[in-house]
Amino acid sequence: MKRSEINTTLRSAQQFLGAHQFHLPPFAAWTPDEWRTKGPEVHEIAENQLGWDITDFGLGDFQRRGLLLFTVRNGRPANLQAMQGKVYAEKIMIAEAGQVTPWHFHWQKTEDIINRGGGTLVVQLRNSSKDEQFADSEITVSLDGVTRTIKAGGMVKLSPGESITLPPRLYHSFWGEGSRVLVGEVSMVNDDRLDNQFLEPLGRFPQIVEDEPPLHLLTVDYPNYYRNTAAVS
16 A cells, blocks of 8 residues: 555544544554654553554555554453453444455454444355355354344344444454444454454555655554563563
């Protein structure tokens, strides 16, 4: 992705979030120069990958296959193993109408995907086989506490306020319908480095062409601007 496309997407997202009265934490607005001044007090943000995450999955067509995410809070995998500290995560995402997040599942993470506002969120589902391909079996899921069984490849349409619980190893793909959707995610600890299994070989993070300076940093930018990796005592 070009940095100019990322910057344009960020500006549009900020307007959309503001229109829906979803307020981000202060670090969402930090500039690259501000990041350079930070010390060990912000180690949690960098280490736990909090912040902006815009991806085209390495496909070069963000409008058709892409997603904007912002990780609001997150623990580390070690927290989950020890059952201490933050064992949860929260994201806010924007799914454009017709913009598909490709088929994937998570090895460990259980997550609730929530339509926070806007259009309809369409979620398509397939069970995974032992060799990480599609299984033909029916899928049983929880929709706001109500159990529902659908056929392999079936779709669930979530209106604002509705949600679905996605357990590990359940393939899912989703997109907005009608208009862009503000999508919430509440989950166990999120590890985007290791806990995503895509059906087809894709890149989780974009390759960025620097055609203009960053407006705000993405999580993948942190190593280039934040040099203090010492943990806060």
